[in-house]
Amino acid sequence: MTKKLTILFSFLFVLNGIAQDNYLGDGPHSQLIIRGVTLINGDGSPPRGPMDIIVENNKIVNMQIVGYDGVPIDESKRPKLKAGGKELDANGMYLLPGFIDMHTHVGGEAQGANSEYVFKLWMAHGITTIREVGGRGLDWSMDMKKKSNSHKIVAPRIFTNTFFGQGSKKPISTPEMAREWVRQNAKGGADGIKFFGAEPKIMTAAIDENKKLGLRSTAHHAQLSVARWNVLHSARAGMTSMEHWYGLPEALFNDRTVQHYPLDYNYQNEQHRFEQAGRLWKQAAKPYSEHWNNVMNELLELDFTLDPTFNIYEASRDLQRARRAEWHEDYTLPSLWKFYEPSKISHGSYWHYWGTEQEVEWKNNYKLWMTFINEYKNRGGRVTVGTDSGFIYQLYGFAYPRELELLREAGFHPLEVIRAATLNGAEALGWDDKIGSVQIGKLADFVIVEENPLMNLKVLYGTGAIKLTEDNEVVRVGGVKYTIKDGVIYDAKRLLADVKAMVDKEKAKTNWELKQPGIKN
Numbered sequence: 001m002t003k004k005l006t007i008l009f010s011f012l013f014v015l016n017g018i019a020q021d022n023y024l025g026d027g028p029h030s031q032l033i034i035r036g037v038t039l040i041n042g043d044g045s046p047p048r049g050p051m052d053i054i055v056e057n058n059k060i061v062n063m064q065i066v067g068y069d070g071v072p073i074d075e076s077k078r079p080k081l082k083a084g085g086k087e088l089d090a091n092g093m094y095l096l097p098g099f100i101d102m103h104t105h106v107g108g109e110a111q112g113a114n115s116e117y118v119f120k121l122w123m124a125h126g127i128t129t130i131r132e133v134g135g136r137g138l139d140w141s142m143d144m145k146k147k148s149n150s151h152k153i154v155a156p157r158i159f160t161n162t163f164f165g166q167g168s169k170k171p172i173s174t175p176e177m178a179r180e181w182v183r184q185n186a187k188g189g190a191d192g193i194k195f196f197g198a199e200p201k202i203m204t205a206a207i208d209e210n211k212k213l214g215l216r217s218t219a220h221h222a223q224l225s226v227a228r229w230n231v232l233h234s235a236r237a238g239m240t241s242m243e244h245w246y247g248l249p250e251a252l253f254n255d256r257t258v259q260h261y262p263l264d265y266n267y268q269n270e271q272h273r274f275e276q277a278g279r280l281w282k283q284a285a286k287p288y289s290e291h292w293n294n295v296m297n298e299l300l301e302l303d304f305t306l307d308p309t310f311n312i313y314e315a316s317r318d319l320q321r322a323r324r325a326e327w328h329e330d331y332t333l334p335s336l337w338k339f340y341e342p343s344k345i346s347h348g349s350y351w352h353y354w355g356t357e358q359e360v361e362w363k364n365n366y367k368l369w370m371t372f373i374n375e376y377k378n379r380g381g382r383v384t385v386g387t388d389s390g391f392i393y394q395l396y397g398f399a400y401p402r403e404l405e406l407l408r409e410a411g412f413h414p415l416e417v418i419r420a421a422t423l424n425g426a427e428a429l430g431w432d433d434k435i436g437s438v439q440i441g442k443l444a445d446f447v448i449v450e451e452n453p454l455m456n457l458k459v460l461y462g463t464g465a466i467k468l469t470e471d472n473e474v475v476r477v478g479g480v481k482y483t484i485k486d487g488v489i490y491d492a493k494r495l496l497a498d499v500k501a502m503v504d505k506e507k508a509k510t511n512w513e514l515k516q517p518g519i520k521n
């Protein structure tokens, strides 16, 4: 008996050792004082500091200005640490609300990425909240959510949006079945639904039922259903947000009702699918034309959230950039690299023959798309930050600063970029009374970085930004220093080191080295 138990325990210990590094951060603390930061809040206000931020358990209780730019701080006037409290010296650093990634998939078998790898990459990039938009199923997601909430794993806070119909024994073919599935989804604890499109009467019933239950929903308006159900139909039916951009050009058609498909097009051929998608925005109404304005204004009136996920299509306009991103060598798993390589089977690996013509079409596609997104923001619309990583050479975590850079490219001021990443996400989740900005009474979710990210968003990449010193020495600056979630402090660089160790271990197993597609020796 004793011997059996010993064996069992050592087995569990080994399993645990494989599954998870035992670093679980520092906290929560009865009191936490973060000293001397410049606050870049998510509400659009300009940077302000030095400031001491005081957290008790997991609530922000005070934010106190302690001096003036460039003037030594009068220590006697700073808030005092209580017995048992924790002080975090962040003098001269920048503090932002925890980042929200509105479009994530923890990763499936195809990617061969386990949840610890994915979660740590996110947390290392300051992502304290994610909206899962479908993946391994509701039960799995709820289990992760519980573990994350109780700090048993290193992971962001999870909002679960189940794929519509996932887990149903039969394909959903009637409005009644749709309503029943929606009720079960809510009962199971989901926060909402992610649609790809369905028959209009099924979409109507499902969105209606979901809305009655007070849940939120979003859609990737897949090409298969978009001729009869585009973004406007969704917004009118009560959907609360949309992903990517599909379904938006279709709502903007003036002189056609379907995309100009070549006659030998096959949706199952992803080069066809993505190549033709790159020609879609130019088939829509021109920016600032009457139809374009009307569609935009109606979406604004319906308080519809746009989650563009610019980064996930970036390889379409510059394959080499995405493929050669410097972090792949150290942080991309061999299985992911395999998944990314050109393939007729893997989703998002549509590089049958991807060249200059395809990239130029996509560059022009982006200009029209970005014009819509930026103007939507200017008219008061809510735009959020989502990454959709794990496909198309976009790596978990690293994709997030890239998405911020692309919003900047679209015309957002860096403060508007940060607001999209924080408060806008919180609003879209219905959690803006708890997260999304640094305010008294909100939860203690923060990103702390040594450099000013407004001046260069690249300092938010785990690999940092390149800089030349006064002495002509090349250095790296930035990379998130601390990610704080629910009052627990995580050393972001330690999390990244854990990820690299996981990748090194996988490489060692098979003597694997990263090679570019088609290179044989």
Ligand SMILES: [Zn+2]
Pocket: 103, 104, 105, 133, 388
């Ligand atoms: Zn996705």
